[in-house]
Amino acid sequence: MNKNIAMAGAGLSCAVIARGLAEKGHKVTIYEKRDHIAGNCHTERDKNTDVMVHVYGPHIFHTDDSEVWDYVNRFMDFKPYVNRVKATTGGRVFSLPINLHTINQFFNKTLSPSEAEEFIAQQADTSIVDPKSFEEQGMRLLGTELYKAFFHGYTLKQWGVNPKELPASILKRLPVRFNYNDNYFFHQYQGMPSEGYTEMVENILSHPDIQVKLNSEFSSSMVERFDHVFYSGPVDGYYDYDLGHLPYRTLDFEKSEESGDFQGCAVMNYCDESVPFTRITEHKHFSPWETHSKSICYKEYSRNCEPGDIPYYPITVVGGNDLLEQYLARTRNEKNITFVGRLGTYKYMDMDVTIRSALDVLEKWN
Template structure:
């Protein structure tokens, strides 16, 4: 039940994906309610009516909060060119500096002005007291953990699994009817146009008695605190009871050759390199590039599953 590679709450608006994954597990409904700590105070994320009222020491109703946020947002920005401008246009300087600037700089290892504006679209602003981190109608966690999904999925008689068999570009893929590749696209081509940049994360694990923080995930927005968030795994399974607790402090850093890549940075220089690799992909036969690393996009679990199902429906 410990999410070794960081917290994962399955959520989707695609009923086909939701029904598909439940062939392999029992999903228990789960609502992720994330908190963030800034200057010693705890706030709810995404920014909602409670966050706004608490931060500004107000008691706005929804319409008053909308008018207030509209009054402090940066009207000089028409088309945001980067993450910072997007945030300033949406919520103004104070909320941006408190909840996004420090956390984003730690997460991505660069100034938010260097990041595309599209990243911020994953965090809406709400003018009610809804603190559900996600907006999708289907949300849950596998009752017996994610491992069970893959055990059941791979148990089919027509699937052969080879462990410790990392893809090698010297393989003759013509021996196979079709290849589905989900590794890094730059690695597939032996980095001939250069390496694409990613952020990776690493974790410090702690075990103790009792309850460390009372919530599954708490972000740390202050730039002076080196870790980005703490996740405590007993709170992902409220249907279980544990006297002890396991929690992780999560840190972000640039991806080195020996690291596991997590988040495509997609800076302009990266996208120029990626375009060259994609042109080479377009000239290949009988191979499909799928997933976050092979398509160099940020994708959640349900996006990857949805695209795989669509691919099979169209071709098989």
């Protein structure tokens, strides 16, 4: 039986689910409170420079999931892209993630891979047997000097939380390499959509049984109008924050137009706590197959999310979040609604994980 489905949000999660449902013959209406689709991975060309700008900060696609890779390439040609991050700390520039070049440069040595591995093992704080926090993981993995130089100050700025209170899992995602590989990611498939993420999402949503309503916010009072709802907005927002606001970090961007090549790379982290911003991103480098005489840069500042701000990163702390558990318990008792995506499930997810999760939800629902 064909059903009447509503989606709250026109980001990746709802776009993927909507497409799958429409192809099954269901009627889908998407409510998006912003004036554009694609959520926080929205891209658009700057009018003055023609640079493709990642409006809400850079999004780089990387995955080992071949099904997800084939899915996005079905709707947009992805061009190869390797994310090579640089970091400024103590007045010097290094490459991230920490690799053999970083280690040799930082300690003024010429170590071989095996020598570097042994050297870092000597730096590590072996008294920490089972790291629970971000700081413990950093000290156990890298030792004091590298941890303090590259992660302590940056993490304080990024999360607004002492690294002793953040879970170790955040740092476990970042590799340490004992070779000269400076690819920030290690996934098999890495790339960028040739014409940006917004056009890709537009292609996903291009189906006669999908209707998108921009500048239209979905509310819980609308659920009864539909056979089923997929909700990708903030889970606490669905309940009008009646138990309180869940903690998020949001980002402020200071945009500038520059001539030529401003910093020589796409991403430059600023690790010192004394520097108020976390990084500068230069957006033309995210499309290296294009040529531009001018450039667009974003200076990025992180702060606690206030009502009315765009939530970016859910804050997970050691010991859990009782408020989150209360909201999630309520969602499990809801009927005819599925909470999806980063905000709906209060989980930080990369784009490939978001798409995989959406495909899995789609398969189970059908």
